[in-house]
Amino acid sequence: LKFVCCSNDGIDDHMVWLIGLKNIFGKQLPNMPKVYIVRLLMDRSHKSVMVIRHNQVVGGITYRPYISQKFGEIAFCAITADEQVKGYGTRLMNHLKQHARDVDGLTHFLTYADNNAVGYFIKQGFTKEIYLEKDRWHGYIKDYDGVILMEYKIDPKLPYTD
Numbered sequence: 001l002k003f004v005c006c007s008n009d010g011i012d013d014h015m016v017w018l019i020g021l022k023n024i025f026g027k028q029l030p031n032m033p034k035v036y037i038v039r040l041l042m043d044r045s046h047k048s049v050m051v052i053r054h055n056q057v058v059g060g061i062t063y064r065p066y067i068s069q070k071f072g073e074i075a076f077c078a079i080t081a082d083e084q085v086k087g088y089g090t091r092l093m094n095h096l097k098q099h100a101r102d103v104d105g106l107t108h109f110l111t112y113a114d115n116n117a118v119g120y121f122i123k124q125g126f127t128k129e130i131y132l133e134k135d136r137w138h139g140y141i142k143d144y145d146g147v148i149l150m151e152y153k154i155d156p157k158l159p160y161t162d
C-alpha cells in the first residue's frame, strides 16, 4: 500500500493512476459532470493524493493549492465502493494534510462538502465555521448554493503520518 501525490505531468504511472481515479470519482460522485471531473483532474494547477494497492487506485483526493494564499481547495474526494469504511479515507486525508503543509506550505483547507459527506469531513477535523479571513479566499474559490463550505486548519507541527 502506498500514498502518492501527482499531477498531470506525463509520467506513465501517474497518468494511469489519474485515469483510475477519474473512474472512481465518476462512480462515487454521480452529481459531478464527468467532463468537469476530467478537466480538474488533468488541470496542471490541481494535484491528486492517491491510495495505491497492487498498482491499482483505491481512492484519492484532488485539490488545488493556492500557494500565495496558503490554502488549498479540495475539489473531489472518494474511495472505491468496495473499500469504503475501512479507514482508507482517513489515512488519505492525513497524507494530504502532511503533504499540503510540508510540500505546499499551506495552513488551511476549504471544501464544498456534499450533504452526505459532512459527517466524514467532521471526523477529519473540518468545521462548518470558516475562521480563515475572507480576503484570503474570497475571489479564489467560487460561492455555491446548496453545498456546505467547510474548513480545516492544518496543525503546524503534528505528525499526520507515520
Ligand code: ACO
Binding pocket: 028, 029, 074, 075, 076, 077, 078, 079, 080, 083, 084, 085, 086, 087, 088, 089, 090, 091, 111, 112, 113, 114, 116, 117, 118, 119, 120, 123
Ligand atoms: N458520513 C458520515 N460518516 C462517514 C461517512 C459519511 N459519508 N463516510 C465515512 N464516515 C466515517 C466512518 O464511519 C469513520 O468513522 P469512525 O472513524 O468513527 O469509524 C470515518 O468517517 C472515517 O471512515 P473511513 O473508513 O476512513 O472513510 P472511507 O474510506 O469510507 O472514505 C469517503 C470516506 C471518502 C467519504 C467515502 O466513503 C466515499 O468515497 N464516499 C462516496 C463519495 C463521497 O461522498 N465523497 C465526498 C464528496 S464531497 C467532495 O468530494 C468534496
